[in-house]
Amino acid sequence: MNAIGKVIQINDDVATVVWQRSSSCESCHNCKNSNTCHVHLVFGNQSESVQIKARNKVGAKVGDSVMLETSTTKTLLISVFVFIMPVIISLISYFVTDKYLAASISPGISLVVSFVVSFVLLVKLMNVYVKRDLSVNIVKIVEESEL
Numbered sequence: 001m002n003a004i005g006k007v008i009q010i011n012d013d014v015a016t017v018v019w020q021r022s023s024s025c026e027s028c029h030n031c032k033n034s035n036t037c038h039v040h041l042v043f044g045n046q047s048e049s050v051q052i053k054a055r056n057k058v059g060a061k062v063g064d065s066v067m068l069e070t071s072t073t074k075t076l077l078i079s080v081f082v083f084i085m086p087v088i089i090s091l092i093s094y095f096v097t098d099k100y101l102a103a104s105i106s107p108g109i110s111l112v113v114s115f116v117v118s119f120v121l122l123v124k125l126m127n128v129y130v131k132r133d134l135s136v137n138i139v140k141i142v143e144e145s146e147l
Contacts, residue, residue: 090115
């Protein structure tokens with residue numbers, strides 16, 4: 001993903017950048033809950049702008065307009081973990097419960113509980129990963145004429 005934003009703070013080689021949400025943000029759960037969405041840097045507020053931390057590899061200064069880039073591979077990998085892994089874990093839980101417990105309602109309960117628990121745990125885990133691993137980079141200082 002690429003986006004253009006404005007640098008509002010510099011701390012060593014990490015810049016805080018703000019930019020206007022794109023239309024793809026409207027359906028992004030992360031953007032709505034915490035400003036740590038991996039696409040926009042995986043949970044942000046409801047405002048029209050997003051603040052993220054990005055590696056400042058080009059020496060941008062406060063007030064500069066910059067082009068941001070994030071890895072599509074990492075974004076897809078996080079999406080797989082957050083959305084596909086709970087389904088896999090739930091199905092495994094369902095079949096294990098069905099095989100080893102006699103009550104006919106147990107697999108269904110196990111399915112629901114394991115899905116919710118695995119989803120919540122994976123979201124928390126991915127948020128920790130995203131906050132620790134700055135995967136958004138400033139790749140270019142954009143001139144006003146390029147905007």
